[in-house]
Amino acid sequence: xxELSWAQVSARRLRRHRLHPPGAGAxxxxxxxxxxxxxxxxxxxxxxxxxxxxxxxxxxxxxxxLVRRALWSDRTLxxxxxxxxxxxxxxxxxxxxxxxxxxxxxxxxxxxxxxxLTPQQTEQVLGAIAAAVVDADLTTAELxxxxxARTGPWAGDLVMEAFQDRWPRWxxxxxAATRAGVVCFGANRGRASTYTSPTRWLPDFAPMAxxxxxxxxVRSYLYAYGPATPAQFATWMGVPPAxxxxxxxxxxxxxxxVEGTRAWVAADDTExxxxxxxxxxxxxxxxxxxxxxxxxxxxxxxxAAERALARGQAGNYPVLxxxxxxxxxxxxxxxxxAIHVTVEPLRPLDTGRRRELDEEVERLGDIVExxxxxxxxxxxxxxxx
Numbered sequence: 001x002x003e004l005s006w007a008q009v010s011a012r013r014l015r016r017h018r019l020h021p022p023g024a025g026a027x028x029x030x031x032x033x034x035x036x037x038x039x040x041x042x043x044x045x046x047x048x049x050x051x052x053x054x055x056x057x058x059x060x061x062x063x064x065x066l067v068r069r070a071l072w073s074d075r076t077l078x079x080x081x082x083x084x085x086x087x088x089x090x091x092x093x094x095x096x097x098x099x100x101x102x103x104x105x106x107x108x109x110x111x112x113x114x115x116x117l118t119p120q121q122t123e124q125v126l127g128a129i130a131a132a133v134v135d136a137d138l139t140t141a142e143l144x145x146x147x148x149a150r151t152g153p154w155a156g157d158l159v160m161e162a163f164q165d166r167w168p169r170w171x172x173x174x175x176a177a178t179r180a181g182v183v184c185f186g187a188n189r190g191r192a193s194t195y196t197s198p199t200r201w202l203p204d205f206a207p208m209a210x211x212x213x214x215x216x217x218v219r220s221y222l223y224a225y226g227p228a229t230p231a232q233f234a235t236w237m238g239v240p241p242a243x244x245x246x247x248x249x250x251x252x253x254x255x256x257x258v259e260g261t262r263a264w265v266a267a268d269d270t271e272x273x274x275x276x277x278x279x280x281x282x283x284x285x286x287x288x289x290x291x292x293x294x295x296x297x298x299x300x301x302x303x304a305a306e307r308a309l310a311r312g313q314a315g316n317y318p319v320l321x322x323x324x325x326x327x328x329x330x331x332x333x334x335x336x337x338a339i340h341v342t343v344e345p346l347r348p349l350d351t352g353r354r355r356e357l358d359e360e361v362e363r364l365g366d367i368v369e370x371x372x373x374x375x376x377x378x379x380x381x382x383x384x385x
Contacts, residue, residue, distance in 0.1 A: 001255060001256060001257055002254075002256040002257070002270060003256070003257050003259075004227065004256055004257065004258045004259070004272055005258075005259060006258060006259055006298055007276045007277060007324075008272040008273060008274070009227060009258055009272070010277040010298075010323075010324035010325070011272075011273045011275055011276060011277040011278075011324065012272050012273055013224070013225065013289070013293060013324070014277050014278075014279070014324050015273070016039060016040075016223060016224050017039070017040050017058065017224060017288065017289050018036055018039065018040070018058035018059070019057075019058065019279065019281050019289060019321070020278070020279055021278060021279040027061060028059045028060065028061045028062045028066060029066075030066065030069055030070035030073075030074035030076045030077075031074075031076055032059055032062075033055060033059055033062060033066060033067060033070040033076065033077065034070060034076035034077055034091040034092065034093065035091070036055060036058045036059055037055060037077060037089055037090065037091045038090075038091035038093070038094050038220075039223070039224060040058070040224055040288045040289075041083075041220050041221055041223075041224045041225070041288065041292070042082045042083065042088040042089065042090045042091075042098075042288065043055050043088060043089045043288055044086060044087070044088055044285075044286035044287070044288060044291065044315070045079055045087045045088050045089045046086060046087045046286065047284075047285050047286065049064070049284075049368070050284040050285040050286060050287075050318075051067070051089050052064035052067045052068070052367065052368070053284040053364065053367055053368065054283070054284050054286075054287045054288065055067050055089070056367035056368075057281065057282070057283075057363060057364070057367060062367065063366060063367055063368075063369055064367055064368055064369060065369065067089075071089065072187050075092055075200070075201045076091065076092050076093070077089045077090065077091060077092060078090055078091075078092045078095055078184055078198065078201045079184060079185035080095070080098075080178055080184040080185060080198070081175070081178040081179070082098060082102075083236055083237050083238065084236070084237065084238035085175060085178075085238065087185070092201045092202060093202075094220075095181070095198055095201065095202060095205065096202070096205065096206060096207050096208045096213075097208050097213045097216045097217060097220075098213075098217070099179070099180065099181035099198075099207040099208075099213075100207040100208030100209060100210055100212070100213025100214075101208075101210070101213040101214050101216070101217040102178075102179040103179055103180055103181075103207060103210060103213075104210030104211065104213060104214050105179075105237070105239055106239060106240060106243050108175075116159060116160060116169050116172040117169065117170075117172050117173055121151075121154070121155075121173075122172075122173045122176060124150075124151045124155075125147060125151060125155060125170045125173040125177075126173060126176065126177055126180065126182050127150075128146065128147040128150035128151050128155070128170075129143070129147065129173075129177050129182050129183050129195075130182045130183075130197070131146075131150060132146035132147065132150070133183055133186075133195055133196045133197045134197050134199065135197070135200070136196065137186030137187060137189070137194040137195070137196045138186075138194055138195055138196070139189060139192045139193070139194050139195075140171075140192075140193070140195075143195055144156055144168050144170065147170045148168075148170075151170070154169060155168065155169055155170040156168045156169065156170070157169045160172055180207075181198050181205065181207050182197075183195050183196070183197065183198075184196060184197070184198045184201070214247060215251055218233065218247065218248070218251055218253075219251075219266050219269075221233060221236065221292075222253070222264065222265050222266050222269065223266070223269060224288075224292065225292045225293055225294070226263070226264065226265040226266070226269070227256050227258055227263030227264060227265050228263055228264065228294065229262070229263050229264065229294075230244040230245040230247070230248045230264075231244065231245075232294045232295075233247075233248070235294075236291075236292050248264060252266070252267045253265065253266060253267055254266070254267045254270055256270070261295075276323070277323045277324030277325075278323055278324075279321075279322075279323065279324075279356070280320070280321065280322050280323075280353055280356040280357055280360060281320075281321045281360060282318065282319075282320060282321070282330055282341075282343070282357075282360050282361070282364055283318060283319050283320075283321050284318050285315060285316070285317070285318055285384065286315035286316075287315070287318075287319075289321070290314045290315055290319055290321075290326065291314050291315045296309070296312070296314065298325070299314075299324075299325055299326060300314070300325070300326045301325055301326075302346075303346050304319075304325070304326040304327065304328075304346060307328075307329060307344075307346060308326050308328075308329050310383040310384075316383035316384045317329045317379075317383055318330050318331060318332075320343055320344075320345060320346075320357075322353065327345060327346050327347065328343060328344050328345040328346045329343075329344050329379050330342060330343040330344065330379060331379045331381050332364070332372075334368075334370065337369075337370045337371050338370065338371055338373070339364070339365055339368060339370040339371060339372040339373070340372075340373055340375070341361050341364065341372050341373065341374050341375070342374075342375045342376075342377055342378075342379050343357060343361075343374065343375070343376055343377075343379075344376075344377065344378050344379040345376070349376075357374070358374065361374045
């Protein structure tokens with residue numbers, strides 16, 4: 001059995017996430033952006049600006065404008081719900097695999113949606129959504145009108161409790177609609193989200209069959225985050241650990257050990273670098289690297305766990321990454337084109353590291369199309385501020 005060091009694992013993950021020291025290259029394009037998003041198994045996009053930084057810092061020369069072009073003009077990216085039902089940007093070319101895999105996941109535990117909609121009503125709502133968004137970007141209110149017109153007044157009943165408010169009944173089927181590939185996000189209209197059809201990205205869109213799609217998803221996950229365990233995959237996807245163990249057992253995987261701990265990689269993907277992880281990066285909120293990489297105690301060593309995790313959860317703080325591990329937190333405040341960046345290292349930065357940090361802050365300014373200034377000091381805001 002192959003025995004690996006944490007340094008080897010960290011160095012490979014940095015390379016595959018395009019977080020190793022960046023180099024110069026040709027002018028980036030929307031296709032390159034999609035390739036990077038595919039390699040990292042999607043970019044968390046609940047905060048759109050964080051997704052733009054997350055992708056931009058992995059593509060030399062990219063800006064938020066290029067990410068937006070890839071999403072809304074070239075449509076090599078698509079905004080929908082991915083792992084754990086959270087909003088992600090995915091490579092459009094990967095969408096058939098993602099929908100096939102999401103549709104094949106074990107059914108979620110019974111929730112209030114089971115009471116709000118019968119199976120027959122759910123099917124009616126899914127059909128109504130598909131018909132309404134086939135060639136339109138609709139807000140929630142507009143989509144509600146379309147669904148009620150196609151199904152009946154019951155679909156618009158304000159019975160779904162949410163955020164001290166009540167939402168229309170049909171929204172209980174939204175998770176099923178996104179998992180089935182019936183709907184994805186359209187471009188925002190002001191502050192309002194819109195919904196549309198994935199066929200506007202892929203005219204011949206059709207989900208992959210479930211089992212092959214799951215096999216491709218696990219392989220993609222292990223490419224970006226491996227070696228990994230079924231329990232870690234279960235956390236990443238939000239599925240029962242026992243089911244994830246069954247899935248791993250059904251696939252052609254190779255067992256390795258990472259400093260004595262068992263983990264798995266794809267059977268034909270067992271090469272690891274001999275060099276050590278290197279480089280300094282500023283990762284935004286919910287960056288895929290910090291959310292998806294395990295074990296947590298390796299990625300957030302010592303004081304980093306207390307400072308950069310929120311009740312054990314990663315992603316709620318933007319982090320300073322040094323040589324593949326979390327070594328501080330940071331925060332940015334925008335005022336017009338001015339970007340005020342505060343970085344709180346957990347240990348002193350020598351001259352070389354400070355130079356890398358200055359370069360990274362300049363890169364951040366390029367991505368968000370602003371003029372950055374850097375302060376080394378305490379980050380006073382809380383998680384997800």
